[in-house]
Amino acid sequence: MATGACGISCDACRLQLLGMCSSCGSGRSEEAKNKTAAQLRLFGAACPVLVCAIEKRIAYCMRDCESFPCDKFRTGPYPFSEGFLSMQERRRREGSNRSPSGDLVKVSPRYWEDLARKDPKIICSDADVTLHPQSGILMPFLNEWFLVDAAGKSLYRECRGSWIRIEDQLIVLLSILYLLGANPRGLSNRPVSVKQLKCSHFFRGPHELNLNPLEMRFGEDLEGFKRAAEGLGGTPLPMADAAYMLKVFPKVPLYVLLWEQDEEFEARVSVLFDQSVEAHFAADAIWGLVNLVSRLMLTSVPLGSGTSH
Structure with missing residues (x-):
C-alpha cells in the first residue's frame, strides 16, 4: 500500500479514487x-x-x-480537513509535555515558592547561572538565554532584545527543578548510558526512554539530524555516524548519537549523560529532559507565547 509524501495512504485517499491525484511515493x-x-x-x-x-x-x-501543517495543505485540494490540521497544530504544541504517569505537566506553585525562598547567590553558584542586573536569574538553555522570575512565577526567553514569556510547562518545570536541585558538583566529562545510572531501574517498562521517533525521523537523514542538533547549539563529536553534545543546562549536557540505517541494520539513536547528572536531576526529571530534547529536535515548536516582559 503506497503512501504519498503528504502522509496519506494512496489506496485510502478519495483524491486518487476521483483521479485528482496519483501515487507519488515518499519525497x-x-x-x-x-x-x-x-x-x-x-x-x-x-x-x-x-x-x-x-x-x-x-x-x-x-x-x-x-x-506541518503549512499553508500548502490549506490552499489546495489535499486530503486533510481543517479540523484535522487544527488538531495536529494543537497536539504538536502540547508536544511531550507529559509526566511519567501520562498526565499533562503542570508546574506546582510550591516549586516557584521554594525557588523564591532560596538564596539567589547560592543558586547562581551551584547552578552556574548569573543574576540579572535588574531582577531574576539569567540562565543559558541550549543556544538561548532564559530569565527566571521567581517572584513573578514566570520564565522568559530572550528574543531580539525582548523577553518573551515561555508557556511550555515542561521547559518551565525542568528549569525550576534544575535551579532547585543543582549542587556544587561540577561536570565529570565522562558520558554514561542510562543503564550506568544509579536510578537505571526507573527507566523500564512505561518509563523506558522513547527514542524511536528520532530513529524514524533521522534514520535515513543524517544531514537532517545534524541540522537539528546544530540548530539547538549542539557540538559535534567523533562518535557513531553522527553525534552531538547539547548543553541543555549549564551542568546538564546531553549526548545524542545516531547510527544510520543501512542494508544490514536498522537506524539506532542513543543518549548519554554526564556521570554527574544524578547530582542535579532526579530520575523523572532526566526522563522529561530526554523527551524535551527529542521533541525540540523533531519540531520547531515555539517556546514563547508572544507576551513580552
Whole structure:
C-alpha cells in the first residue's frame, strides 16, 4: 500500500479514487521525482506539497516536517480537513509535555515558592547561572538565554532584545527543578548510558526512554539530524555516524548519537549523560529532559507565547 509524501495512504485517499491525484511515493523516492517531472511536462506545474518535500529531502510531511501543517495543505485540494490540521497544530504544541504517569505537566506553585525562598547567590553558584542586573536569574538553555522570575512565577526567553514569556510547562518545570536541585558538583566529562545510572531501574517498562521517533525521523537523514542538533547549539563529536553534545543546562549536557540505517541494520539513536547528572536531576526529571530534547529536535515548536516582559 503506497503512501504519498503528504502522509496519506494512496489506496485510502478519495483524491486518487476521483483521479485528482496519483501515487507519488515518499519525497525522497525516485517515484516522486518522476511524478513532478511528468506534471511539469504535462501541466506546466507540479504539486507544491511534493515539490517542497523533495526540496527539503523529507519523506513524509506529516511525520517529518517541522512546519506541518503549512499553508500548502490549506490552499489546495489535499486530503486533510481543517479540523484535522487544527488538531495536529494543537497536539504538536502540547508536544511531550507529559509526566511519567501520562498526565499533562503542570508546574506546582510550591516549586516557584521554594525557588523564591532560596538564596539567589547560592543558586547562581551551584547552578552556574548569573543574576540579572535588574531582577531574576539569567540562565543559558541550549543556544538561548532564559530569565527566571521567581517572584513573578514566570520564565522568559530572550528574543531580539525582548523577553518573551515561555508557556511550555515542561521547559518551565525542568528549569525550576534544575535551579532547585543543582549542587556544587561540577561536570565529570565522562558520558554514561542510562543503564550506568544509579536510578537505571526507573527507566523500564512505561518509563523506558522513547527514542524511536528520532530513529524514524533521522534514520535515513543524517544531514537532517545534524541540522537539528546544530540548530539547538549542539557540538559535534567523533562518535557513531553522527553525534552531538547539547548543553541543555549549564551542568546538564546531553549526548545524542545516531547510527544510520543501512542494508544490514536498522537506524539506532542513543543518549548519554554526564556521570554527574544524578547530582542535579532526579530520575523523572532526566526522563522529561530526554523527551524535551527529542521533541525540540523533531519540531520547531515555539517556546514563547508572544507576551513580552
